[in-house]
Amino acid sequence: MQLRDVVLPATAGGKKLFFIGVGSSLAAQEFALQLNIDPKLCFADDGGAAGDALGLEKGIKTMWNPPAVENMMGRNDETSLKALGEAYKSAADKIGFQKLAPEKMKDTLRQGGTFVFRGDELLLEHYDGKVGDNCAIDDILKLL
Secondary structure, three states, X not given: OOHHHHHHHHOOOOOOOOEXXXXXXXXHHHHXXXXXXXXXXXXXXXXXXXXXXXXXXXXXXXXXXXXXXXXXXXXXXXXXXXXXXXXXXXXXXXXXXXXXXXXXXXXXXXXXXXXEEEOOEEEEEEEOOOOOOOOOHHHXXXXX
16 A cells, blocks of 8 residues: 555545655655655655654664565555555656755764644654654544
8 A cells, every 4th residue: 555545545535645755856846756645745854854853763774664665565465565666766767866865974873753733733753763763654644
């Protein structure tokens, strides 16, 4: 189950979902194209200012987490993993790896998070501590 496949349809009717990732604005646009997401919903945090402001984890210590990787693999079947790999390869082939990745390679060591708001009210706050330590999709869906 992919987040975009269940959450994007659930956000119809005026609800908004935004994707923010490390890298350039060109990479964010290509991400949207490759994964069939409206580009107006995708933003780049080139340089990591948003990640720093949110207090997202970063550094080499966050990159190895076998239990979380096993959980991530359990959420994805071979078809979805292959599609993700093909989308990444296609994006790298189209705009080049250097334009796909953040300008500073250390920014690739940043983890993400999930934040759900209703207006100004924070309903859900999840910080990924390590690779694959993502918020449960069901937790997000309960709030939509």
